[in-house]
Amino acid sequence: MRDLLTLEIGAVAHGGHCVARHEGRVVFVRHTLPGEVVRARLTEAGDDARLWRADAVEILEASPDRVASAWPDAGPGGVGGGELAHVSLPAQRRWKHDVLREAFTRFADMDFPGEVAAAPGDDERGGLGYRTRVTVVAGPDGRAAMHVHRSRAVKALDSLPIAAPALEELVLGTRFPAASHIQGVAPAGEEPRLVVDGTPWKGGRPDRRDNAPRRVRESVTTPQGEWSFQVDVEGFWQVHRAAPAVLVDAVLSRIGDAETVLDLYAGAGLFTVPLASSGRSVTSVESDARASRDARRNAHDVPSASIVHADTRAFLDATGVTADAVVLDPPRSGAGGKTIDVLAKVGASRLIYVACDPVALARDTALLAAHGYVLEEAQGLDLFPMTHHIETVATFVRS
Numbered sequence: 001m002r003d004l005l006t007l008e009i010g011a012v013a014h015g016g017h018c019v020a021r022h023e024g025r026v027v028f029v030r031h032t033l034p035g036e037v038v039r040a041r042l043t044e045a046g047d048d049a050r051l052w053r054a055d056a057v058e059i060l061e062a063s064p065d066r067v068a069s070a071w072p073d074a075g076p077g078g079v080g081g082g083e084l085a086h087v088s089l090p091a092q093r094r095w096k097h098d099v100l101r102e103a104f105t106r107f108a109d110m111d112f113p114g115e116v117a118a119a120p121g122d123d124e125r126g127g128l129g130y131r132t133r134v135t136v137v138a139g140p141d142g143r144a145a146m147h148v149h150r151s152r153a154v155k156a157l158d159s160l161p162i163a164a165p166a167l168e169e170l171v172l173g174t175r176f177p178a179a180s181h182i183q184g185v186a187p188a189g190e191e192p193r194l195v196v197d198g199t200p201w202k203g204g205r206p207d208r209r210d211n212a213p214r215r216v217r218e219s220v221t222t223p224q225g226e227w228s229f230q231v232d233v234e235g236f237w238q239v240h241r242a243a244p245a246v247l248v249d250a251v252l253s254r255i256g257d258a259e260t261v262l263d264l265y266a267g268a269g270l271f272t273v274p275l276a277s278s279g280r281s282v283t284s285v286e287s288d289a290r291a292s293r294d295a296r297r298n299a300h301d302v303p304s305a306s307i308v309h310a311d312t313r314a315f316l317d318a319t320g321v322t323a324d325a326v327v328l329d330p331p332r333s334g335a336g337g338k339t340i341d342v343l344a345k346v347g348a349s350r351l352i353y354v355a356c357d358p359v360a361l362a363r364d365t366a367l368l369a370a371h372g373y374v375l376e377e378a379q380g381l382d383l384f385p386m387t388h389h390i391e392t393v394a395t396f397v398r399s
């Protein structure tokens, strides 16, 4: 096996790499772009493996879409989570559009009907400084570090430019116990905070008081209204600074005249509260106990919201509930066939599907079609610049 190959780079693929071929074998190459010719270092290349993986380490012929990396720590041999930092922002969106198109052609046997839009403010900030949540580990010297892509090794960070600037400064400027796990949070309108191995920190040290604050306040402002939330400091919240408002707006503008709504995989109630605060009857289903507690608190003053702590499929199966519309925002694996079978029995005329994985969405689109749900429209949202992740909001109607 040779360590370095010269490769002509083909199309993008889901996962943040492009496809090349070497002696008939597929090679997934990171840190490159379609049309480039590169020297690539093999990172996984078993003799019997069907496909190999490689990092482009020298660019012999560059794509016009290539830019100087916005995050060198995430370059070849570097940490995961910044695999598109060498791609211009418009080309990152084209890349994601290509991935959505490929996923829909392959798994849903249809054209992806939408575009990929930028989040407000991203063009002005060069797609940086957007994350209000970051997770890092401490290296042996106590500095913030991250795992090298597909490796257990950790690499100390010189920068974390996708984080909100005050959060980047706090995370990089603090020293932690070696090997600790650190969650950094920059809530809207509050100072950034750290939680280290589950303990909140204050002023660079653990805050072990019984009443050490564990919740953060978030506010969401859209053309339709303004809402405030409290979320556990380690609980799920959309990571892009603009994502909560963009997604609430996307859901409200698609909900139509539905009077009864099921909000599935509802987290801390990001969609439940706005949907219910104008009088719709909303049942919010979430399986994580902490998130469900947050949702109950956030919906406390909204009488038409009812919070259920349950697994989505078990809840639908056990209750046989009906609704005019369903909003679903499942984790990366998507809803899947068994859940879609019970979801179809809800009888909703409209489904609004918020997806963080294009392949799972495309697979679920095919499964929904078998139950008579037609994809009416879809919009890709670039809520994770510098990474390959794509958010999509799709509306399905019953034919």
Ligand SMILES: C[S@@+](CC[C@H](N)C(=O)[O-])C[C@H]1O[C@@H](n2cnc3c(N)ncnc32)[C@H](O)[C@@H]1O
Pocket (backbone or CB within 6 Å): 236, 237, 238, 264, 265, 266, 267, 268, 269, 270, 271, 285, 286, 287, 288, 291, 310, 311, 312, 313, 329, 330, 331, 356
């Ligand atoms: C992508 S998050 C979306 C949360 C919320 N819609 C938001 O935007 O803040 C997915 C949520 O689904 C929850 N979840 C995962 N599997 C679930 C299941 N089987 N049933 C119910 N909730 C689930 C997770 O705990 C998480 O809160």
